[in-house]
Ligand SMILES: Cc1cc2nc3c(=O)[nH]c(=O)nc-3n(C[C@H](O)[C@H](O)[C@H](O)COP(=O)(O)OP(=O)(O)OC[C@H]3O[C@@H](n4cnc5c(N)ncnc54)[C@H](O)[C@@H]3O)c2cc1C
Ligand SMILES: Cc1ncc(C[n+]2csc(CCOP(=O)(O)OP(=O)(O)O)c2C)c(N)n1
Ligand code: SF4
């Protein structure tokens with residue numbers, strides 16, 4: 027009778043040579059841990075940084091997987107005008123992109139543009155939802171109005187846009203020139219909005235052809251998206267002289283096909299997008315252009331690329347030049363007198379304030395185009411709506427102090443860009459939907475619709491987020507949360523530009539954009555911050571073999587064995603695993 | 611594709627089971643898990659006394675799904691030679707005999723047995739997982755402990771005063787068919803080397819850097835990153851030597867400064883700036899030597 031011994035699997039005979047008969051699975055090493063890993067998808071910083079509220083990471087990831095149609099639909103679900111924003115958006119998403127300091131931000135705008143152009147050749151993905159009986163009026167067909175109408179149509183409402191101009195598009199048509207935004211790109215995006223059932227009535231000015239009161243009686247809700255179209259005056263002597271005109275008026279003429287004679291030397295006053303578009307358009311009409319700006323290059327509010335292009339095309343820049351007077355010869359402007367400025371203390375915007383030096387100089391001018399900003403004409407039609415000189419005041423969902431009146435875009439006191447207008451239009455659409463459905467959500471509900479602290483998501487509002495998210499946490503994944511060792515450096519695709527001589531010779535699009543193939547490659551540069559791509563890195567590096575992959579690609583951590591080392595979280599390329607304290 | 615697709619190159623399925631007794635974040639079981647992916651089930655492991663003896667589990671358990679022979683500290687290659695002979699007698703030429711052993715068991719006490727086996731060109735695969743001290747018995751220095759490191763026998767006032775032995779050169783000097791370095795930060799490189807070694811006959815040697823959180827005084831989640839830094843700062847270059855003559859780097863080495871690598875480990879916390887510069891100078895000199903050796907690769911006929 028051999029000796030016996032009692033082990034974890036019961037009493038057994040002691041063999042001549044000690045030989046293992048079971049695995050270590052009987053030892054629950056999970057009890058050792060004091061931190062535990064969990065899969066938590068988080069929010070990519072690009073998503074949080076996009077004023078429109080686009081799931082950029084989401085569609086880039088779909089593109090990486092070759093699911094082009096789904097990517098396009100996800101983009102279109104949040105942004106009605108991708109061919110437009112891909113061209114003219116100042117792309118703050120790229121400033122927050124986690125790839126920025128590694129080897130250059132993902133060229134999100136270029137991918138968006140390629141997607142927008144692809145979407146043009148494709149019927150609009152109209153939603154088959156419940157139709158609603160209420161009708162909503164939108165006043166103004168700029169990006170804010172188009173976005174509000176588009177999302178409302180997708181929510182099931184009948185929508186009519188009233189537009190005072192002869193064609194829809196707002197500043198996209200009246201302000202931004204064709205060499206930056208070809209009209210077929212704009213028309214394609216607008217056609218998709220119309221295909222959603224939105225009716226656009228052009229040539230109707232509310233307050234003139236139809237009163238605001240009538241509008242509020244005819245419709246269940248109204249969104250005011252009338253923009254900011256009044257050029258600010260400089261308020262200096264000689265501003266009334268022939269030859270001095272608001273840049274916006276000039277751009278509207280050029281954009282409607284006119285080719286005014288500006289003379290030889292044109293001076294543009296200002297440093298924003300309007301100023302750059304005036305300068306570049308004037309050069310295309312054969313003028314020699316000088317831009318006078320009272321601050322410095324770094325402080326210019328214009329999109330950086332536009333300033334670069336204006337310089338490349340030959341515009342001369344005089345910085346720290348503040349206009350004090352226009353001089354006259356033969357009943358027309360002949361020169362601008364400016365005072366040399368110096369940089370002083372920072373002002374409210376944080377930029378150093380220009381202060382006068384007392385030194386004056388003259389710049390010769392046959393025409394002067396003023397572009398120091400636009401204000402909205404709050405003409406008193408809705409005089410009881412609260413606002414100030416800088417625009418109407420709205421809440422987080424575009425609501426004004428009047429129950430059924432919503433507003434968005436340049437007419438409000440918020441940031442004035444195409445993306446901000448599109449985001450505001452979406453917020454107003456959700457606000458109107460909530461109002462008409464008597465839905466009273468709290469702040470937490472609203473915050474759950476945001477990409478972290480970014481804009482609202484329409485797909486989340488409709489409960490149709492197509493992206494599978496693992497225990498999502500609505501917080502941004504920072505650059506320190508990523509593991510760059512798992513990535514290769516791949517240079518960013520640069521936008522190909524027309525050479526300056528050709529660019530200056532006409533109104534052809536200057537930025538030729540990426541080919542579809544290049545754009546798809548660029549999409550693959552995305553690190554997919556915060557969202558698990560099922561890359562297996564965590565599983566490969568777990569020293570305790572505690573992670574397994576299921577048939578659907580999802581992962582399970584055997585917490586009975588996981589010792590909480592944190593290697594999975596440390597090695598995850600994209601910060602999709604979070605370690606939490608297990609015991610105090 | 612911007613992410614390195616390591617998943618495509620790492621075989622599925624593990625012959626290492628959970629519940630093993632390694633410390634949290636220990637690189638040794640990770641190294642074993644990856645090596646066994648390349649070797650497969652037709653493998654016999656010979657294991658002299660080391661941390662992995664414990665990791666493998668107490669009787670009657672085992673964390674390895676292949677046979678393991680626990681052997682006396684100095685005898686790994688001798689036992690492996692015997693097992694090889696027994697297998698060959700039975701015609702089991704395809705079974706890999708793997709000696710899996712620590713740095714103490716390789717650089718110090720096992721060196722004569724290893725040298726003898728290599729001299730005879732025994733048909734075995736020898737993997738030294740190097741955590742740079744006798745960890746299992748409480749962090750005593752070995753001849754693999756780097757210059758300047760703290761251990762319990764080389765306290766911070768009198769840190770390790772000799773350079774780490776160049777074990778790869780020692781083994782290459784035996785003119786064995788294959789000698790290489792590897793580490794857990796580069797699973798694909800590790801698996802490639804083990805796969806290549808598996809297909810060869812004769813003595814094959816892999817020197818595998820294996821970070822040890824308690825012994826190196828680093829965070830449990832830092833081992834892989836430290837292994838990566840060791841490679842990229844050229845502290846532990848990734849190499850292959852065939853027939854003792856053809857030296858080859860198996861990846862690019864960025865040549866990052868060594869200081870961040872040292873500063874992340876408590877065992878180097880006491881080092882002065884001068885001592886760090888000394889270490890850097892040694893690394894640079896060794897690198898130059900390697901550059902020359904690898905440059906000769908082209909001159910040596912295969
Ligand atoms: C020259 C220029 C270049 C610009 N470049 C850029 C750029 O590159 N990138 C960028 O992000 N932003 C740019 N902007 C800013 C951007 O165009 C605006 O922020 C954006 O268009 C605002 O959208 P919106 O819908 O609020 O208003 P708008 O686009 O101004 O549209 C308002 C519409 O309402 C109509 N309307 C007004 N009153 C009435 C009424 N009573 N009844 C009916 N219709 C009415 C107007 O005719 C207009 O079509 C530029 C602006 C200008 C002027
Ligand atoms: C002859 C002999 N001396 C001492 C020991 C005690 N001992 C067991 S493991 C070990 C340390 C092994 O160090 P190393 O080979 O570096 O492996 P590690 O534990 O560090 O993984 C020692 C000294 C022993 N088992 N046999
Ligand atoms: S890498 Fe991709 S997901 Fe991350 S911020 Fe940039 S675009 Fe967004």
Ligand code: SF4
Nearest residue numbers: 568588589591592594
């Ligand atoms: S790597 Fe493995 S053991 Fe470590 S925390 Fe992650 S799941 Fe747990």
Ligand code: SF4
Nearest residue numbers: 558561562563564598
């Ligand atoms: S390592 Fe890869 S598979 Fe694991 S959580 Fe991160 S992204 Fe997902």
Ligand SMILES: [Mg+2]
Nearest residue numbers: 712713743745
């Ligand atoms: Mg050791």
